[in-house]
Every structure is written in C-alpha cells, then in structure tokens.
Amino acid sequence: MTRARNRVCSEPGCPNIQPAPRCRTHQSARDAHQRRTTPTKVTRDWIERKRRKEAVDAHRRAHGNWCPGYRIASHRAEDLTADHITPIDRGGSPRGPLAVLCRSCNSRKAARP
Ligand SMILES: [Zn+2]
Numbered sequence: 698m699t700r701a702r703n704r705v706c707s708e709p710g711c712p713n714i715q716p717a718p719r720c721r722t723h724q725s726a727r728d729a730h731q732r733r734t735t736p737t738k739v740t741r742d743w744i745e746r747k748r749r750k751e752a753v754d755a756h757r758r759a760h761g762n763w764c765p766g767y768r769i770a771s772h773r774a775e776d777l778t779a780d781h782i783t784p785i786d787r788g789g790s791p792r793g794p795l796a797v798l799c800r801s802c803n804s805r806k807a808a809r810p
C-alpha cells in the first residue's frame with residue numbers, strides 16, 4: 698500500500714500542502730503555460746520563427762502589404778503572416794513551404810474543415 702506524502706507546493710512562496718508537487722492552482726497554471734508554449738514545439742522554435750519572418754519580409758519586398766487572399770480576393774493587409782501551405786496537423790512537413798497571408802485569411806484557412 699502506498700501512502701501519499703504531503704509536500705509543500707514547489708512554487709516559491711506558496712504555502713499550500715498537498716500530495717502532488719504543486720497545489721491545484723499552481724499545477725493548472727503550469728499546465729496552461731505548457732499548453733501555450735509546447736504543443737507544436739517543432740514549428741515554434743526560433744529557426745521556424747526566423748523562416749516565417751523571412752518569408753513575410755520577402756513577400757513584402759515583392760508585393761508590399763498585400764494579402765493574396767484565401768477564399769476572398771487579394772487585398773491590402775498590414776498584418777501579414779507566413780504559414781504552412783499544408784498545415785502540419787493535416788500532414789504537412791514542419792519544414793514544408795510557406796504561404797504568406799494576412800492574419801484573418803490565415804485563420805480562415807486554419808478553420809477550413
Ligand atoms: Zn501553489
């Protein structure tokens with residue numbers, strides 16, 4: 698038989714005592730943080746960010762602040778972002794080619810069924 702040993706929350710300054718390494722509040726805060734920072738780690742490392750930024754910069758040099766449009770006509774857009782032509786969760790390679798779209802076109806594309 699194993700008996701849970703109570704311990705102080707490992708969050709500095711938190712006096713809560715429970716069997717887990719962290720109290721419920723700090724464990725859920727940590728989980729939320731990890732969900733934000735790690736789910737698609739492969740695509741979020743700095744090389745990938747740099748690659749996306751370069752794709753956007755190259756697009757700006759060639760076309761200016763202009764979104765090619767996704768399911769809508771091309772239009773002027775300041776908030777250009779680069780994203781995978783084939784999203785990773787649909788089988789695209791994390792290092793696959795990038796397409797530049799504005800933020801709203803990109804989320805329209807991401808929401809595609
Ligand atoms: Zn705590």
Ligand SMILES: [Zn+2]
Nearest residue numbers: 764766799802
């Ligand atoms: Zn757009």
